[in-house]
Amino acid sequence: MDEFAEIFGNLVGLAIILMTVAIAVVFIGMIVAPIGLVGGGTLYYLNNIHVPEKRRREAQQRTRALYAQAQQLSPSFDQVEQALFEAGIESAELHRIAKVLYQQEGLQPPVLPPVGDDPIKLARYQVELEKFINAAQPDHYQEFERHLIWALSEYEPDSSDESQMFHSKRQRSKLEIERLILRFVNDDGLFKGLTDQLNENYFAENEVMPSVCKHDDYVWSYLKNTPLLPLADVQEMVGLQDRMYHTYLLGSSGSGKTNLIENIIAHDLRSDEDCCVIVIDSQTQLIDKLAKLDIPNTTHITPKYNLALNLFDVGYEEMKGRGIEGETLINKTVGLLSFVLEGMMWAEFTNPQKTIFQYVIQLVISIKGGNINTFMDVLADGGHERYADEISQLDENMQRFFAVDYPAPDYKRTREAIRRRMDGLLRNPTFRRLFSATENKIDMFEEMANQKLILIDTNKPMLDDAPSAFFGRLFIALILRASYRRFGGAKTERPVYLIVDEAHEYFDRSISDMLEQARKANIGLIVAHQSISQARGAKGGSNITDPLMVNTATKLIWTSFREDATKFAGSMQVKAEDILTLPQFTFGMHSRKQGFAPVKGVPRALEGFEKRDDSQSLQEEMEEKYGPTLKADEDRPDDDPDAPHASGVPNKPTNDPGGIAVPPEVEVI
Incomplete structure (x- = not known):
């Protein structure tokens, strides 16, 4: 019984518990569950909708705030460009480099915020804004701008230098590349990306600086993957420097040598410098082109005009009256006239020839009105006896020579040889016309002092080889003789730029002395010809290349001949291949200050000048100013075959239609 009661009691307790649980479940289902659902929904809303939206709004607000701050700080590239222009940096290439560095520095103004709610994009954009804000702080930007201008300023092409004549493009040297790099390396945290x-390129080269690297690919090795790579090539305008120390120009046929000379002349004529330009050329095209230009104060000397030329009219009496100084001038004059006359011999003077020339020249310049005919007459048998009065006025040594040595058989053979050579020139009617005058109307000292352009046309097609060379040598001698009169005020005398094309036709072994003489008188030469083989055939039989290589500060060359390239390469401190691989019309130029650079003249450099309306007017002006006032034959009676020459010597029998005696064949000694 008790056991049954205990079981019944347990069942009742269980029922009570179950009922309680059921009542609780019903209560919770009716009261707690809705509250839980509401609470859970609230939590979900807060965590998945409200908070992200708040963060999005905060991010957008921060982005807008950063963007506004960045916009206030933003130094646009226009501001950088303006600073560059104000500093004189105008090159488009330098501006492009500056823009890349400006962007790498984080100074590029921010773009508009990204569209959409992507938090990752917004975060990245904020990072970019913060970087920009840090970089664009006034102190940092000002330091960047200052260093950028300093670093780039050295590479702005100089377009204001009046010595500039040619376009030049070359690769910078190893030392120049090193200097370029070091201008951007700094300890201020600037140009970090660069x-x-x-540094990466430097370490790849085993920490060897460019100036001492051993390979030729140094530009790419040290500047690859940098905005500085375009600066490896130099494109600039360059000109001739140290012009009074002379220029040697060698250009093969088809090289553009004449065009390069035209560029030099065009520059000198346009320059504000008060200078005189003299051009000597035998090929006529350049001279004719220049003669058509309307250049004030132009002198045009050509065998086509009727001019009074007398190489022996040198002002002897004036020099004689100047004491020791006059003696020096007489000696120099005799030497220059020997240079002129030696050209007709096509070989160096022998000692007897040199003696004859020097004594006869001194006699003829002392004779009033003495000219080329006088020179020929004195060389004839007994010709000197007609000038006993003039000889008696000379010094004792001169008198003894003409009395004792001159008539001797050995000297007679030499005189006949010289006379025959001279007669070869006088057979040319143009030559006779030009040099028959008893006076010389052209004073090169006055010409160089007053004229802007002097054209000396030696016109080989008209004169032929020997007379053309004689004509050119005469005016070179007149220029050099005038240079002695410039010595006293050489530094204040206006510069003279003498351009001699086809120079091998005129110069000989004495060119070294001539270059030195010219330099002292403020005369700078440009000596041009086509090849070294021509120089070997220079008048006097000597090679003029060696003295030109030594005595010129600037060299210009374009050639396809290895011999010529090798000869110049040693003096220009480059390899022969550097010369042989130059493009046509691009010359290699080397100066003592600039080193080696390829240069190119602009085509048709003279086209911009105004042309003369009437070319005939220039001829009329020249003949009126420089034409003969009295021809040598005007006072000779036509009916007296024994009437004296203007020189005073009786006419000789002749078998030459030009009226000049032809000596018998003789051996040149």
């Missing part, structure tokens, strides 16, 4: 790449 300096990191430069």
Whole structure:
């Protein structure tokens, strides 16, 4: 019974518990569950909708705030460009480099915020804004701008230098590349992207600086993957420097040598410098082109005009009256006239020839009105006896020579040889016309002092080889003789630029002395010809290339001949291949200050000048100013075959239609 009661009691307790649980479940289902659902929904809303939206709004607000701050700080590239222009940096290439560095520095103004709610994009954009804000702080930007201008300023092409004549493009040297790199390396944290790449390139080269690297690919090795790579090539305008120390120009046929000379002349004529330009050329095209230009104060000397030329009219009496100074001038004059006359011999003077020339020249310049005919007459048998009065006025040594040595058989053979050579020139009617005058109307000292352009046309097609060379040598001698009169005020005398094309036709072994003489008188030469083989055939039989290589500060060359390239390469401190691989019309130029650079003249450099309306007017002006006032034959009676020459010597029998005696064949000694 008790056991049954205990079981019944347990069942009742269980029922009570179950009922309680059921009542609780019903209560919770009716009261707690809705509250839980509401609470859970609230939590979900807060965590998945409200908070993200709040963060999005905060991010957008921060982005807008950063963007506004960045916009206030933003130094646009226009501001950088303006600073560059104000500093005189105008090159488009330098501006492009500056823009890349400006962007790498984080100074690029921010773009508009990204569209959409992508938090990752917004975060990245905020990072970019913060970087920009840090970089664009006034102190940092000002330091960047200052260093950028300093670093780039050295590479702005100089377009204001009046010595510039040619376009030049070359690769910078190893030392120049090193200097370029070091201008951007700094300890201020500037140009970090650039300096990191430069350091990477440097370490790839085993920490060897460009100036001492051993390979030729140094530009790419040290500047690859940097905005500085375009600066490896130099494109600039360059000109001739140290012009009073002379220029040697060698250009093969088809090289553009004449065009290069035209560029030099065009520059000198346009320059504000008060200078005189003299051009000597035998090929006529250049001279004719220049003669058509309307250049004030132009002198045009050509065998086509009727001019009074007398190489022996040198002002002897004036020089004689100047004491020791006059004696020096007489000696120099005799030497220059020997240079002129030696050209007709096509070989160096022998000692007897040199003696004859020097004594006869001194006699003829002392004779009033003495000219080329006088020179020929004195060389004839007994010709000197007609000038006993003039000889008696000379010094004792001169008198003894003409009395004792001159008539001797050995000297007679030499005189006949010289006379025959001279007669070869006088057979040319143009030559006779030009040099029959008893006076010389052209004073090169006055010409160089007053004229802007002097054209000396030696016109080989008209005169032929020997007379053309004689004509050119005469005016070179007149220029050099005038240079002695410039010595006293050489530094204040206006510069003279003498351009001699086809120079091998005129110069000989004495060119070294002539170059030195010209330099002292403020006369700068440009000596041009086509090849070294021509120089070997220079008048006097000597090679003029060696003295030209030594005595010129600037060299210009374009050639396809290895011999010529090798000869110049040693003096220009480059390899022969550097010369042989130059493009046509591009010359290699080397100066003592600039080193080696390829240069190119602009085509048709003279086209911009105004042309003369009437070319005939220039001829009329020249003949009126420089034409003969009295021809040598005007006072000779036509009916007296024994009437004296203007020189005073009786006419000789002749078998030459030009009226000049032809000596018998003789051996040149």
